Amino acid sequence: MSLSNVLSFSPEVAAASTTGRPIVALESTIITHGMPWPQNVETARAVEDEIRAAGAVPATLALMAGRIHVGLTGEQLQTLGQARDVMKVSRADLAACLAMGRTGATTVAATMICAHLAGISVFATGGIGGVHRGAELSFDISADLAEFSLTPVTVVGAGAKAILDLPKTLEVLETYGVPVIAYGQDDFPAFWSRSCGLKAPLRMDSAAQIAASHQMRAALGIAGGQFVANPIPLDAEIPRAEIDPFIEQALKEAATNGISAKAVTPFLLQRIFELTQGRSLTCNIALVKNNARLAAKIARALAGLPAA
Ligand code: PSU
Ligand code: MN
Numbered sequence: 001m002s003l004s005n006v007l008s009f010s011p012e013v014a015a016a017s018t019t020g021r022p023i024v025a026l027e028s029t030i031i032t033h034g035m036p037w038p039q040n041v042e043t044a045r046a047v048e049d050e051i052r053a054a055g056a057v058p059a060t061l062a063l064m065a066g067r068i069h070v071g072l073t074g075e076q077l078q079t080l081g082q083a084r085d086v087m088k089v090s091r092a093d094l095a096a097c098l099a100m101g102r103t104g105a106t107t108v109a110a111t112m113i114c115a116h117l118a119g120i121s122v123f124a125t126g127g128i129g130g131v132h133r134g135a136e137l138s139f140d141i142s143a144d145l146a147e148f149s150l151t152p153v154t155v156v157g158a159g160a161k162a163i164l165d166l167p168k169t170l171e172v173l174e175t176y177g178v179p180v181i182a183y184g185q186d187d188f189p190a191f192w193s194r195s196c197g198l199k200a201p202l203r204m205d206s207a208a209q210i211a212a213s214h215q216m217r218a219a220l221g222i223a224g225g226q227f228v229a230n231p232i233p234l235d236a237e238i239p240r241a242e243i244d245p246f247i248e249q250a251l252k253e254a255a256t257n258g259i260s261a262k263a264v265t266p267f268l269l270q271r272i273f274e275l276t277q278g279r280s281l282t283c284n285i286a287l288v289k290n291n292a293r294l295a296a297k298i299a300r301a302l303a304g305l306p307a308a
Contacts, residue, residue, distance in 0.1 A: 006098065007118055010071025016057035017119060022299035024051045024292065025070075025115035025123040025153070028062040031077075032086040032105040033266040034126065035281060036273070041081035043285045045074075047124070047292045054296030055308025061114045063089060063097050063104035070118045080105070088262050090143045108155060109147035112225060116151050121214065121302055123155045124295035126288045127191045128227065130160040130169030132264060133251065140264065141172060149176035153225040154214045156295040158232050158287040159189035159196065162240070163247055163268045166196045174201065179217075179226045181210060183294060189231040192238040192283045200229055207294065211301035230294050236286035238279060246275040 009017065016023050026047060031040045048058035059071045062080055069076065080086070080103070089097050089104035094113060097104035106114055108128050115123050129142025148155070160169050170188065173180050182188055182200030190196035204210050210228055217226070231237075250271035259267045272280045297307050 003117060006066070006068055008067045008069050009118070010059070010069070010073060012057060013059045013071035020303065022056040022296065022303040022305065023059050023120045023122075024056050024295045024299050025111055025118070025120045026058055026060040026292075027108060027111040027123070027125050028060060028080060028105040029088055029107045030126055030288070031081055032083065033088050034269055035284065037081050039281060039285070041077055043288060044077055044081070046285070047288050050289045050292040051124070051296045053308075054293050054300075055305070056296035056299045058292075059115075059118070059120060061106050061111050063087075063094075063102070063106065066098050066101045068098070068114050068117065070114070070120075088266075091147060092143065108144040108157075109142075112147050112151040112153040112155065115153050121153055122295050122299040123153050124288070124291040125155060125157045126284055126291070127159060127161050128155065128157045129265065130164040130166070131172055133163075133165045135165060135168060138260070140261070145169070145172050145176060145178070147225075148173065148178040148227060149224040151225055152214075152218060152223065154210065154228060154298060155225060156228045156230055156291045156298065158191045158291060159229040161191040162193070162196060162243065163251065163265075163272070166190060166198060170198065170201065173227065177222070177224060179213065181213070181226060181228050183210075183228055183230045185231055187231075189229050190240065191287065192232065192243050192280060193240045194231040194234065194237050195240070197240070207297035207301045207307065210298050214298075214302060228294070228298070230287075230291050232283060232287040233290055236283050238276070238283055243272075243276070243280075246272050249275060
């Protein structure tokens with residue numbers, strides 16, 4: 001089986017890839033499992049528009065009928081945003097989902113793999129998976145972390161959510177040799193909040209430096225990607241003291257209800273959405289757009305272009 005039978009490029013992304021224009025990949029689990037309809041589709045569209053406005057081409061990735069779709073049409077996005085029984089696809093599920101011809105939404109790990117197959121080096125998302133609290137008993141560590149040691153894609157996210165154990169998440173990333181780069185500040189951001197109270201291992205203040213570091217790793221033959229932790233804009237953040245009690249409550253309910261494995265992250269996101277009366281979603285939308293803009297700058301820098 002050849003790769004060209006598996007990859008389907010949208011007309012917009014195909015044109016960008018033949019002419020060498022900068023492209024930014026986007027994941028689809030955030031659409032199917034991370035946000036409710038219709039805000040999920042509206043946000044996916046708005047994020048794509050941010051990338052276009054910043055002088056790059058968006059490529060939302062999803063699996064449909066045995067193919068990896070690189071760039072979705074408006075109609076495909078609508079269908080995906082309302083579909084039920086969509087698989088949440090990580091590294092472990094990617095080949096199986098395609099072989100079964102099922103509809104699959106790609107997590108950070110699977111999006112990195114698919115972006116790399118499609119020749120895309122930069123990917124924007126909300127937050128990455130990480131080490132769950134209590135992982136010393138549950139062993140629940142997202143496959144996203146190991147992916148960074150394997151696949152050469154620079155991922156822009158707003159850090160990781162405080163539903164996770166952030167000190168352990170940073171330790172595991174270090175063990176895997178992953179550069180964790182805070183953008184424009186010293187602290188590691190915690191998704192809804194600009195800081196989690198811990199310093200990030202690395203800091204950079206420009207897209208050009210991030211692009212140079214991506215290229216340097218390739219030149220040195222170091223496998224794997226980079227994680228760029230971009231703090232949520234100040235006017236959109238929920239300070240830590242405000243969000244913490246809701247996180248504690250959602251975690252307690254997850255434990256009481258025996259939520260485990262792949263269901264943990266979507267369950268916590270949904271409960272925090274309800275507990276904050278939708279404010280967590282407003283935050284989430286603002287930060288994804290912000291990440292899309294930075295990713296577009298990095299993609300342009302990689303292509304030797306100035307910011308648009
Ligand atoms: N974290 C978020 N929002 C998300 C996810 C994570 O703040 O939507 C999604 C991403 O697709 C991520 C996946 O790759 O959840 C991680 O899931 P798990 O913890 O099951 O590996
Ligand atoms: Mn998990």
